[in-house]
Amino acid sequence: MKMVFGIVLALSVSPAAAETLVERGAYLVNSVMVCHNCHTPRGPQGLDMSRALSGGQTFDEPAFKVTGSNITPDKDTGIGNWTDAELKHLLASGIRPNGTKVAPIMPTEFYTVLTARDLDALAAYLRSVPAVRHETPAPEYKIPLKPETPTYAGKQAAEAELADKLARGRYLLTIAHCLECHTPEGPSAVHDFAAASGKGGRTFKGPWGESISPNITPDPVAGLGQWSDDEIKRAITQGIARDGHKLKPPMAYAGYATMTAQDLDAIVAFLRTLPPRG
Template sequence: MPGYLPKVPGAVALDPTTQTIRKGEYLARAGDCVACHSNPGAPQFAGGRPMPTPFGNLYAPNITPDDENGIGKWTADDFYRMMHNGVSRDGTLMYPAMPFASYTKVTREDSDAIYAYLMSVPPVALKNKPHELRFPFNQRDLLIGWRTLYFKQGEFVPDKGKSAQWNRGAYLVEGLGHCAMCHTAINRLGGSKTSQEFEGGMIPNQNWYAPSLTSNREAGLGNWSIKDIKDLLQIGVSHRATVYGPMAEVVYNSLQYLSDEDVEAMAIYLKELPQRDSEPPPTSSARLVSPNVMELGRKIYAKQCFMCHGDEGKGFPPSYPPLAANQSITMSSPVNSIRMVLNGGYAPGTMKNPKPHGMPPFAHILNDEEVAAVVTYVRVAWENSGTPVTAAQISELRTLIPE
């Protein structure tokens, strides 16, 4: 396990139990367990956080070592069975909001370390909230069919044709990181196809688009440097882009705490993902925008945006990201660009970037036509290959975003 313990000169060697707990804490960070199992302001891992889905609300369970409400009576075997098979201690099939389809790849040794860490945190006597799913999705027997279609059980098997570093990155990305859970589109049953893995998709009920990692027209990383990928994952900003929205939370809760070696391994794996473009290439007709719309967008950009992003959209990276030649601006889905103009946002505050720069919201300043014009402008100016957006799209998204 490279890098899971800090190297402190002169430090006293830890006993095996403490070392296992420290390793488990590191792995729990890598798995971003705290993001779902902790409510803001409440004790960590006490559960109760609502997880909106297209089928109703799920509530993350208490995973502290409380005997009555948490996992205090669980054994390491019980915990591994949950991680590996998606089955709770009492035999209940788990809903796939728990990413057991990814966690099944976690080794028994790492599962035991995470279990040891969770058993070491303070127990919290907070009762679990029952799920609020609509019929028939509240019938757990249906999960048998879902598992048949979308769940392949099995620990990670290294690719002998790849380096140890690549395999470490694959293990983290495909397993604990469960990156495909957001970056792969899901269907009406909440399942995703392996053949479309990492090709991007809307994150249900969050109204954010997780871009394709296999297309250089979106967030494909084939032409990125390893350093830029590492910086984006671990720091939240790089000379190529900045993370916002759900990915900012992942960096804040999880990736910033990983070792440089592990982040580099993830970067190497992600850079080598096979390039697959499910979207047709943009056509020239997509760039035909009304001159009036372009002029309105240019004026708004000159008044509100150019001081940070520059006359030619080159920005001042890494503090202020570029808009020209930025795939995240020109993706087929404009939802993220619209959200940033409406709501603004901050990159995560990380150990290597504790005081990030942010973008102010403009929802209270610009109407739907003006937002559409400026988003259209940045998607097609400076030889960007995006498509125009409409005021109707802005209005729809404005009503969907929680206040």
């Protein structure tokens, strides 16, 4: 009887329940949230993973010039002297321990939805990565930063909500900050979330040349309305469009390729529910 009960109990435990905080944090950092895209140095051959998360590319925008910070546990140039509470507060609010606000290229407005467990997981994983000494330039703010409230963000999610497929897709779409890149900006570098969330049209320049974010709403002409689920997942994980042409960075296809099938299914299902934007 005990053996039978033990088997039944083991089958009733979800994979997530057996996942450690560090494992969950690794999945979030390396896959869903693709933190390497901004926080790991990038050279002609791509990301330099020998210096992973030690400070990345520079963003020279009309409103600011900032470089992705060193988020390894180095005590002098990274987050080694931060407490877990300070790190989690930064993620959910954009406020550093010294009270200053990070530039909006760091999508902390989207991270307001992070569950308490995922915040713990991110802190645990970032403590576990190798410390790399690498000082990044101080940020330069050219104009006052305007606060934004992205679509679907603003309220912390509860772990129990993620059992629902659409709620899980909304959560993943948000912490992956898809709408940050796929929503056009209006005056003063502020996203037009109210009228154009997911419409695409932002231009990104880098070693890849120039790329323009596509429309990811279900609009049948301008967006993904005619795409199959598999075509959308192929675009996310392989960078191949419906017509077969290769998509450009900065979309982090290699990171998204390691997402679970459950999470990819949830994201695609939720994308189908976005208001169409032609």
